Amino acid sequence: MLATRDDVYAVLAGVMDPEVPVISVVDLGIVRDAAVDGTAVRVTVTPTYSGCPAMHEIETDIRSALVAAGASEVQVDMVFAPAWTTDWIGPEAREKLRAYGIAPPGRAEPQGLITLTRAKAPVPCPFCGSSDTRLQSEFGSTACKAIHVCNSCRQPFDEFKAF
Amino acid sequence: MSHDPGEPGGLAQAPRPNAEAAAAVAGTRTTRVENPLFEYVLRLGDDRLVLGHRLSEWCGHGPILEEDIALSNMALDLIGHASALLALAGETEGKGRDQDALAYFREAVEFRNALIVELPKGDFAFTIMRQFLFDAYSVLVLDALSRAANEKVAAVAAKCLKEDKYHLRHSSEWVVRLGDGTEESHARAQRALDELWRFTGELFDHDAIDEAVAAEGIVVDHAAIQSVWRGMVADVLGRATLKMPEDGAYNRGGRRGRHTEHLGHMLSVMQIVARSHPGASW
Numbered sequence: 001m002l003a004t005r006d007d008v009y010a011v012l013a014g015v016m017d018p019e020v021p022v023i024s025v026v027d028l029g030i031v032r033d034a035a036v037d038g039t040a041v042r043v044t045v046t047p048t049y050s051g052c053p054a055m056h057e058i059e060t061d062i063r064s065a066l067v068a069a070g071a072s073e074v075q076v077d078m079v080f081a082p083a084w085t086t087d088w089i090g091p092e093a094r095e096k097l098r099a100y101g102i103a104p105p106g107r108a109e110p111q112g113l114i115t116l117t118r119a120k121a122p123v124p125c126p127f128c129g130s131s132d133t134r135l136q137s138e139f140g141s142t143a144c145k146a147i148h149v150c151n152s153c154r155q156p157f158d159e160f161k162a163f
Numbered sequence: 164m165s166h167d168p169g170e171p172g173g174l175a176q177a178p179r180p181n182a183e184a185a186a187a188v189a190g191t192r193t194t195r196v197e198n199p200l201f202e203y204v205l206r207l208g209d210d211r212l213v214l215g216h217r218l219s220e221w222c223g224h225g226p227i228l229e230e231d232i233a234l235s236n237m238a239l240d241l242i243g244h245a246s247a248l249l250a251l252a253g254e255t256e257g258k259g260r261d262q263d264a265l266a267y268f269r270e271a272v273e274f275r276n277a278l279i280v281e282l283p284k285g286d287f288a289f290t291i292m293r294q295f296l297f298d299a300y301s302v303l304v305l306d307a308l309s310r311a312a313n314e315k316v317a318a319v320a321a322k323c324l325k326e327d328k329y330h331l332r333h334s335s336e337w338v339v340r341l342g343d344g345t346e347e348s349h350a351r352a353q354r355a356l357d358e359l360w361r362f363t364g365e366l367f368d369h370d371a372i373d374e375a376v377a378a379e380g381i382v383v384d385h386a387a388i389q390s391v392w393r394g395m396v397a398d399v400l401g402r403a404t405l406k407m408p409e410d411g412a413y414n415r416g417g418r419r420g421r422h423t424e425h426l427g428h429m430l431s432v433m434q435i436v437a438r439s440h441p442g443a444s445w
Contacts (some may be wrong), residue, residue, distance in 0.1 A: 006168065050322055051243025081318035083325055109328075138333055139233035143240065147229065163325060 002070055008034035008041055011069045018057045019142050019158075020101040024057055029088025032079060039072040046084045049143035049163075086163045098126045103148065103159040123159045125150035133157075175203040199375035201256045202275060202411065204316065206372070206418055208248030209276035211323075212266055213426070214242030215295060216433050217284050224445070226287050234290070237330050247366030251315055259431075267437035271420075271427045278417040279362035288341050288351035293359055295334035299395045300366045302327050303388045312380030335378040335399045342403025356400070357408050367392070372418075 002008055012034070013026045025031050025045075034045040043062055047055050063074045086105035087095075094104035103126045122133045130152035138161075140147040146157040196202050218238035225231025249262035259269075280297060284290050305327060308320035341352040367389040402405050416422065437443075 034290075047243075047322075048248055049240060050324060051239035051241070053190065053239070079318070080322045081314070083318075083322045137229035137233060138329060139229070139236040142234075143236055163331075 002036055002039070002041060002066070004036060005034045007069075008036060008043065008066065011065050012043070012062060015058070015061050015065045018054050018061070018100065019144075020097070020100070022096045023093045025062065025091070027089060027093035027096070029086075029090075030058070030084060041066050041071040041073070042075045043119070044077045044079055046079050046145060047084075048084050052143050054098065054142075084163075086160060089160075097160055101126050101157060102145070103157060105160045105162040108162045117151065123148050125155065126157055127155050129152040165289040169175060196372060196375065198256060199372045200313075200379045200381075201252055202372050203376045203379075203381065204248055204252040204255055206277075207308075208245045208252055208262075208265070209274050209294065210280050210297075210301075211241045211248065212245035213274070213276045213429065214280040214294075215239075215245055216419060216429060217280065217282075217347065218290070218294070220284050221290065230287075237294070239332070240326045242331065244319075244326070247319045247322070247426070253390070263437065267434045268441075271422050271430055273420060274330065274422065274426060274430075275420065276417050276421055276422075276426075277365045278414055279415065281423060281429060282359075282362070285355065286347065286351060289355040289358070291334055291337045291341060292352060292355040295399065296359060296396065297336045297365055298327060298331035298334050299392050299399075300363075300388070302331050303391055304383060307383045308381065311382070311410065312335055316381060338399050338405070339403045342405040343402070352403065353405050356405055361409035361411060361414050364410075365415035365417060368415060368418060369414075370418070 002011070009031065012031050013024050015024055017025060017028055025071070028048065030046050030048060031043060032046050035042045043066070045059070045062070059076050060151045062076055066074045076105060084120055086107045087108045089105065097104045104125045105161070120135070122131050123135075124131050125133050125148075128150060130150055132151040132152065133148050135147050136147040136156065138146050140158050144160055144163070146161050148159050149156045199373065213327060215238045218234050218241065221234040223231065223239070225234055239247070245264045245266070249265045253260040253262060253265055282293065285293075301322060305320045305324040309317055309324055311317045338352065341348040343349070344352075355445075367385045369385040373383065373385065397407055
């Protein structure tokens with residue numbers, strides 16, 4: 001029975017990111033709010049990347065999870081502000097990412113304009129922990145990931161980009 | 164199609180097959196437009212839709228796998244931006260058109276993108292150089308818009324800006340790599356820059372639409388942005404050992420619906436599925 005905002009969050013904690021199935025939509029920080037009115041539920045969600053093809057899937061998954069939990073009606077509102085940041089991913093979720101083989105994001109860059117060149121600290125390898133790694137490409141298998149290679153264990157790995 | 168030159172007045176009297184669409188070309192730069200905010204957001208959305216499509220043409224054709232993935236990722240981001248902006252444009256217009264209706268069921272003359280984004284993708288140097296010139300412009304405009312009093316525009320701009328910063332860094336790094344690379348890559352990068360330069364002026368045009376949206380809480384100082392842009396471009400070109408072209412005559416017209424022939428061809432590819440199967444879903 002869904003009676004409170006917390007109940008809705010508890011259900012959504014079981015809705016996994018389709019691309020990274022070890023962290024939930026709540027872990028990811030994209031669930032911004034929820035409200036219950038009788039058996040109708042309203043969820044406010046913000047997209048990770050604006051072109052992320054998983055967003056439709058996520059919306060569908062949220063609906064079916066809430067309907068399965070007893071909601072008669074589910075409204076999913078999409079908001080753009082404040083813009084999603086990986087700083088909303090908590091320490092536990094970061095550890096889940098690392099254990100899954102994806103280097104968790106570092107701190108997001110400050111708002112505003114950027115310097116075009118940067119000396120970025122190497123991202124530690126999620127497999128062997130070495131810091132002797134190099135960036136292969138800023139763009140990886142999904143919008144949210146970059147590709148790195150570990151010089152120690154020779155393993156290529158994904159990084160959840162700080163964003 | 165051929166016209167019989169022997170038939171006097173035949174050409175003048177022939178119905179214009181595209182007369183209705185031709186009426187969608189906006190008037191002169193000082194003409195009053197019915198819904199300037201709609202036009203303004205359409206410009207933002209169309210730039211990103213058209214450029215996103217051009218980038219997507221590299222999918223499966225990138226020079227190396229990582230770059231194929233990068234260009235496709237950037238295409239996806241830009242189409243995502245276009246989707247949000249065109250949805251907002253449709254809402255602003257208030258005639259029931261959503262982002263798909265605006266993307267797939269408008270003619271070339273109804274598009275408001277700048278000409279630079281519709282040019283064919285060319286070689287990799289051309290694609291990268293165009294991307295760099297546009298990205299540098301885009302981050303500056305989005306940064307200004309993210310502080311606009313119009314909350315809806317500001318929210319979408321702030322979102323897009325975060326992603327565009329990645330694009331700019333990527334394209335800048337490639338400009339340096341190509342310009343300061345081999346003789347071949349240097350020559351191609353310089354040629355691309357020389358070809359593209361005359362299309363950059365249009366990005367900073369300030370017209371009646373820009374004036375009118377000030378009342379809607381959108382104030383972007385194009386002259387100030389252009390001067391910052393020149394500084395950014397000069398910095399990267401310097402490191403890339405490339406020569407900034409001299410300013411000359413600029414090509415313009417896209418903002419008012421006067422496009423190169425390339426846009427129509429691109430739209431025929433982009434729109435055919437939606438137009439062949441209107442309302443299809445899967």
